[in-house]
Amino acid sequence: MAQRITIDPITRIEGHLRVDVEVDGGKVTKAWSSGQMFRGLEIILKGRDPRDAWLFVQRICGVCTTVHALASVRAVENALGLVIPTNAQYIRNMIQSIHALHDHIVHFYALSALDWVDVVSALKADPVATQKLAETLSDWPGNSAKRFAAVKDKVKTLVDSGQLGPFANAYWGHSAMKLPPEANLMAVSHYLEALDYQRKATQALAIISGKNPHIQNLSVGGVTCAINLDNDSTLNMERLYFVKQLVEEVRGFIQQVYLSDVVAVGALYKEWLPYGAGVTNYLAAPDMFLDKEGTKFDLPGGTVMGGDLKTVKPISSLNDKYFKDNVQESIARAWYDGDWSKHPWEESTDPKPGEFNAEGRYTWLKAPRFQGKPMQVGPLAQMVVGYALGHEQIVKNVNGALDRISAVAGVKVGPEILHSTIGRHAARAVRASMMADLALKHWGLLVENVGKGDLEIFNPPVFPKGEQRGVGVHEAPRGLLSHWIVIENGKIKNYQCVVPSTWNAGPRDAKDQMGPYEASLVGNPIADAERPLEVLRTIHSFDPCIACAVH
Amino acid sequence: MADTVNETLVPRLDRRGFLKGCTMAAAALGLSETMVPKLVEAATTAQRPPVVWLHFQECTGCTESLLRASHPDLGRLLLDIISLDYHETVMAAAGHQAEKVLHDTIEKYNGKFVLIVEGAIPTKDNGIYCKIAGKTAMAILAEVAPKAAAVIAIGTCATFGGVQAAAPNPTGSVGVQSLVKGPVVNISGCPPNPIALLGTILHFLTFNRLPALDKLGRPLFAYGRRNHDHCERRPHFDEGRFVEQFGDEFHKQAYCLYKVGCKGPETFANCSAVRFNDVDVWPVSVGHGCIGCTEPNFWDTMTPFYERLPNVKIPGSGIIADADSVGKKVLGITAAAVGIHAAVGIGKRLIKGKEDDK
Amino acid sequence: MTYEKKKCWSILLRLYHWGLALSIVFLVTTGIYINGPWSNTMQLGTGLFPMAWMRYTHFVAGYVFTAAVLIRVFLYIFGNAQERITDCLPITGRNIQNLGKTLLQYSYISDAHDERLGHNVLAGLTYLITILAAIFQLASGFFMLFPESATWQGLGVSIFGNQQEARFIHHLLMWWFIIFAVIHVYLVIWNDLTGPEGLVSSIFTGVKFKHKKA
Numbered sequence A: 001m002a003q004r005i006t007i008d009p010i011t012r013i014e015g016h017l018r019v020d021v022e023v024d025g026g027k028v029t030k031a032w033s034s035g036q037m038f039r040g041l042e043i044i045l046k047g048r049d050p051r052d053a054w055l056f057v058q059r060i061c062g063v064c065t066t067v068h069a070l071a072s073v074r075a076v077e078n079a080l081g082l083v084i085p086t087n088a089q090y091i092r093n094m095i096q097s098i099h100a101l102h103d104h105i106v107h108f109y110a111l112s113a114l115d116w117v118d119v120v121s122a123l124k125a126d127p128v129a130t131q132k133l134a135e136t137l138s139d140w141p142g143n144s145a146k147r148f149a150a151v152k153d154k155v156k157t158l159v160d161s162g163q164l165g166p167f168a169n170a171y172w173g174h175s176a177m178k179l180p181p182e183a184n185l186m187a188v189s190h191y192l193e194a195l196d197y198q199r200k201a202t203q204a205l206a207i208i209s210g211k212n213p214h215i216q217n218l219s220v221g222g223v224t225c226a227i228n229l230d231n232d233s234t235l236n237m238e239r240l241y242f243v244k245q246l247v248e249e250v251r252g253f254i255q256q257v258y259l260s261d262v263v264a265v266g267a268l269y270k271e272w273l274p275y276g277a278g279v280t281n282y283l284a285a286p287d288m289f290l291d292k293e294g295t296k297f298d299l300p301g302g303t304v305m306g307g308d309l310k311t312v313k314p315i316s317s318l319n320d321k322y323f324k325d326n327v328q329e330s331i332a333r334a335w336y337d338g339d340w341s342k343h344p345w346e347e348s349t350d351p352k353p354g355e356f357n358a359e360g361r362y363t364w365l366k367a368p369r370f371q372g373k374p375m376q377v378g379p380l381a382q383m384v385v386g387y388a389l390g391h392e393q394i395v396k397n398v399n400g401a402l403d404r405i406s407a408v409a410g411v412k413v414g415p416e417i418l419h420s421t422i423g424r425h426a427a428r429a430v431r432a433s434m435m436a437d438l439a440l441k442h443w444g445l446l447v448e449n450v451g452k453g454d455l456e457i458f459n460p461p462v463f464p465k466g467e468q469r470g471v472g473v474h475e476a477p478r479g480l481l482s483h484w485i486v487i488e489n490g491k492i493k494n495y496q497c498v499v500p501s502t503w504n505a506g507p508r509d510a511k512d513q514m515g516p517y518e519a520s521l522v523g524n525p526i527a528d529a530e531r532p533l534e535v536l537r538t539i540h541s542f543d544p545c546i547a548c549a550v551h
Numbered sequence B: 001m002a003d004t005v006n007e008t009l010v011p012r013l014d015r016r017g018f019l020k021g022c023t024m025a026a027a028a029l030g031l032s033e034t035m036v037p038k039l040v041e042a043a044t045t046a047q048r049p050p051v052v053w054l055h056f057q058e059c060t061g062c063t064e065s066l067l068r069a070s071h072p073d074l075g076r077l078l079l080d081i082i083s084l085d086y087h088e089t090v091m092a093a094a095g096h097q098a099e100k101v102l103h104d105t106i107e108k109y110n111g112k113f114v115l116i117v118e119g120a121i122p123t124k125d126n127g128i129y130c131k132i133a134g135k136t137a138m139a140i141l142a143e144v145a146p147k148a149a150a151v152i153a154i155g156t157c158a159t160f161g162g163v164q165a166a167a168p169n170p171t172g173s174v175g176v177q178s179l180v181k182g183p184v185v186n187i188s189g190c191p192p193n194p195i196a197l198l199g200t201i202l203h204f205l206t207f208n209r210l211p212a213l214d215k216l217g218r219p220l221f222a223y224g225r226r227n228h229d230h231c232e233r234r235p236h237f238d239e240g241r242f243v244e245q246f247g248d249e250f251h252k253q254a255y256c257l258y259k260v261g262c263k264g265p266e267t268f269a270n271c272s273a274v275r276f277n278d279v280d281v282w283p284v285s286v287g288h289g290c291i292g293c294t295e296p297n298f299w300d301t302m303t304p305f306y307e308r309l310p311n312v313k314i315p316g317s318g319i320i321a322d323a324d325s326v327g328k329k330v331l332g333i334t335a336a337a338v339g340i341h342a343a344v345g346i347g348k349r350l351i352k353g354k355e356d357d358k
Numbered sequence C: 001m002t003y004e005k006k007k008c009w010s011i012l013l014r015l016y017h018w019g020l021a022l023s024i025v026f027l028v029t030t031g032i033y034i035n036g037p038w039s040n041t042m043q044l045g046t047g048l049f050p051m052a053w054m055r056y057t058h059f060v061a062g063y064v065f066t067a068a069v070l071i072r073v074f075l076y077i078f079g080n081a082q083e084r085i086t087d088c089l090p091i092t093g094r095n096i097q098n099l100g101k102t103l104l105q106y107s108y109i110s111d112a113h114d115e116r117l118g119h120n121v122l123a124g125l126t127y128l129i130t131i132l133a134a135i136f137q138l139a140s141g142f143f144m145l146f147p148e149s150a151t152w153q154g155l156g157v158s159i160f161g162n163q164q165e166a167r168f169i170h171h172l173l174m175w176w177f178i179i180f181a182v183i184h185v186y187l188v189i190w191n192d193l194t195g196p197e198g199l200v201s202s203i204f205t206g207v208k209f210k211h212k213k214a
């Protein structure tokens, strides 16, 4: 007998997400993903000054703060044909990569680790044995028996207080929790340490961007952080080396702790490797531009269809028509007026609220499609596309992670395991590690360019009469983000955001094709319908952001 | 650097000390007396005061800002200072397990927990634009807020409606104070500096009373003055040295950003004084003007952000235009009218004068 | 024809008038500078402090302006017959008639002209509106000037909203004063030329000339 389960709210994500699954014979047979909150940013932007748009849309999300900002200034610049100075490009790249470090660390530890780690079980761990276990994974200096003992004591104090706070009434002791107590204790220790390292990443970001969440150093035409090596209140070498030091510290944590922890989870939960693939059409944006025009980049973009690496097609620049022409959004199953499927420049946003109806409309998310097909976006998409394209750094880093999982698991695993719930975590950790390297690389490029005497940061925008259309594409932590703008006589006529979490968490379309969240849940095991931990595992692996997805 | 588990860095806050401090301080200060007894009780019944944090129409930037906090840092805040019983972004439980936590907390600590709200509340169409566990934000707030010992609204969304309330406010969003009876502490900003919230909480835990507030319910220690008043570029303002365009020579000298739209002169906030992320920065220090994010309706009144004066509605007229273009037009019309009037007068004189001569 | 001198404006009213007129000239000039400082320099250490001086001048003029407004409010209630508010409002038959006559006269339709000791009612109304505008102007001004005063903040927030809105209204009202000044100066000169009272000099001497009643 099929049983319907509603999980609302899905917690440890950004935003208001409801997931419904039908379970039959201990497995998910049907799933629905539903965004429960609407704000109407696309409506609010109409008629406003295009230069202001980035500050508005940045407020779509405070978790992936920076990404809508970047996509927005790019969209306006694209519409105007405005090329920004080289320094501005490098500074934006540093913003992108450093923000990703913070975002990925927080996602793995604060938002998803508790799906795999039993905090209460850590009380049974032996700190010395924990140190031994940790040493087999990495030589991180924080992995000491003393520290583990202190953490264990901390957990004990918390549990004894009777006030579990955010850890109350969770899935402790669930039969799907498989880690030995020592692995749990190690993970709890890293959970706390992660709080310090994510903060360092945000500090590095703030030095360039004034503050964050919600940076304030962009502008259509470049950036506003003036460079003057001989001034105390501009970007100078003191500020830049402060950034570098912090990023280096964070890189250490990512490469020695985060990546190792993901390897351990992947290996110790190897029975989970077959679950959660879902939609295996992948879409990623090229990003981390190496030139002013956006034609050379450090992160490759493109598509892979049906999980077949041989189908790979690159997206070769910000202006590639292969991307621009093939995006549409369908509102057939969402709470909007109409049932069209349209290209973003032609779209509108006309809310028509309703109740959840599994057979009809059931969400505030539109359903983005590429050539009519649902696509999975995110770090995994980028790794799969890059792997398929033979991108040197990606092949090297992905193979390295697979080798480490194989070693700990004791079985040889290949890239096919990436199409899974755990694959998404692994791809994200690999991406974080690459982003740390890239942040430092682009730091070097900036310093080199400044050393040549180039201090340019801004080319002023000019808004001609008449209509201009632009798109800003960006590879955000959760995947490909695109902002589509139509400007008329210097004012915004239409603004549409097609967001990573909209691609992933979106509903069915007019042809009844499920979105990636929904498809990935089908086939997941459910041990206890009262405590559907497994659903959380797969949903969390996407790193949901529903404020992004609806906006 | 903060280390969340190093015991020497975690002197447990002593509840008894708080209470003593509270009696001492109660005599010295005078505000919001009514809530003190309830809170003293709250402080004595639980080891760590229970906090319920609700999310409505928001971007989680306010929550994210707490990840950046350093004194106290988040680990210490959660493990040693408060008991964050309900907070959708960090809590381990989900679905009906999470719902149960919420209900258990507000029943068990009825009248004793602190409620923090992040995000605006849509009111159009009975609030259907934001639902959690099948209930609207409006319904949840109406259920939880009356049971709280104190209500704190964090962020410009929860205080004044925020970005979703910007014209034309498609979902009828409002801030918490529009829906809740009784006092609300407003920690505005988009997001606020985390120290504004933490300072308020620590003040509260130390003295069992709220800090002094301004007329908009914002704590004076964080919103008592304008950014302009403590800005490091203020001397350039006074001496008339201004950035004309980003990237120009004036910008490279870090001159004042007034002419490229800085709203520091009209924004009550402590950004210029306390700065962000422990690295001594704020928007102006990276060459961008303040956009006024702590002020009510700043999305409509401070825009366009890169202009000095905004295009606000001319009161009552529904016309959206900037003051000077209207002013100059009317002045032009006036001058023309005066000219015509004088010409007609002179013309009449000439004709009449001739008639008189006859 | 014979004329006689008649006392019309108290010294207080004349003081107020010139205080107001002078302060407005300074306020407009410095206000425009504050809005869009037209001077700019790369030079350090000039010791010129243009913005600081402009603001300082603005605030000093602001106090003069405020004092003038207060005097006017006092005179509206306690001034002489011509100065009281009742003489400016179209509330008596005589005043309503005067309003119509003045409108006809100003539009060159008729030459008929009341000889009043006080203002014509059209002028009186305009002055009253100006004083009301001045009250909003000084309220928004003091709201901006004393950011940490609870009183001004409470008042400012309830009248204007945030400081930017106050500033906008402050700026918008400036245009009223500029436009008023243009029309006003034109009309007093026009009246001086077309009528017998010696209007311009009256605001210096306090005396108007009227036809001597036989």
Ligand code: HEM
Pocket (backbone or CB within 6 Å): B265, B309, C024, C027, C028, C030, C031, C032, C034, C035, C055, C058, C059, C061, C062, C063, C065, C066, C137, C138, C140, C141, C142, C144, C145, C167, C170, C171, C173, C174, C175, C177
């Ligand atoms: C006819 C009377 C007045 C006029 C035409 C006038 C005009 C102006 C203008 C144009 C500005 C610049 C606003 C902007 O566009 O940014 C300004 C600013 C200001 N005015 Fe006035 N003003 C008048 C009276 C007053 C009075 C009575 C006060 C009270 C003392 C005052 C206080 C201020 C203050 C505090 C500022 C802001 C200065 C700053 O923040 O730097 N004003 N005024």
Ligand code: HEM
Pocket (backbone or CB within 6 Å): C017, C020, C021, C022, C024, C072, C083, C118, C119, C120, C123, C124, C127, C130, C177, C180, C181, C184, C185, C188, C199, C200, C201, C202, C203
């Ligand atoms: C050359 C400069 C000026 C001259 C000769 C002048 C002359 C006069 C005269 C003759 C009157 C009395 C008019 C009547 O009885 O209707 C008057 C009244 C008035 N003037 Fe002026 N004026 C001058 C400039 C200004 C300026 C610049 C302002 C302010 C913008 C101003 C504001 C007023 C006001 C408000 C009154 C009404 C007095 C009252 O409240 O009763 N004047 N002026």
Ligand code: NFV
Pocket (backbone or CB within 6 Å): A014, A061, A062, A063, A064, A065, A067, A068, A476, A477, A478, A479, A481, A499, A500, A501, A502, A544, A545, A547, A548, A549
């Ligand atoms: N989805 C999403 Fe974002 C990201 N990464 C948006 O562009 O999270 Ni808030």
Ligand code: SF4
Pocket (backbone or CB within 6 Å): A059, A062, B057, B058, B059, B060, B061, B062, B118, B119, B154, B155, B156, B157, B158, B162, B163, B189, B190, B191, B192
């Ligand atoms: S106030 Fe700003 S940062 Fe906070 S939730 Fe609202 S939009 Fe996000």
Ligand code: SF4
Pocket (backbone or CB within 6 Å): B227, B228, B229, B231, B232, B233, B234, B235, B237, B255, B256, B257, B258, B262, B263, B264, B265, B284, B289, B290
């Ligand atoms: S930069 Fe902004 S806050 Fe600073 S002095 Fe200039 S106008 Fe004021």
Ligand code: F3S
Pocket (backbone or CB within 6 Å): A211, B189, B190, B227, B267, B269, B271, B272, B282, B283, B284, B289, B290, B291, B292, B293, B294
């Ligand atoms: S924009 Fe906001 S963060 Fe501070 S500098 Fe201005 S109040």
Ligand SMILES: [Mg+2]
Pocket (backbone or CB within 6 Å): A042, A366, A496, A497, A498, A499, A550, A551
């Ligand atoms: Mg959209």
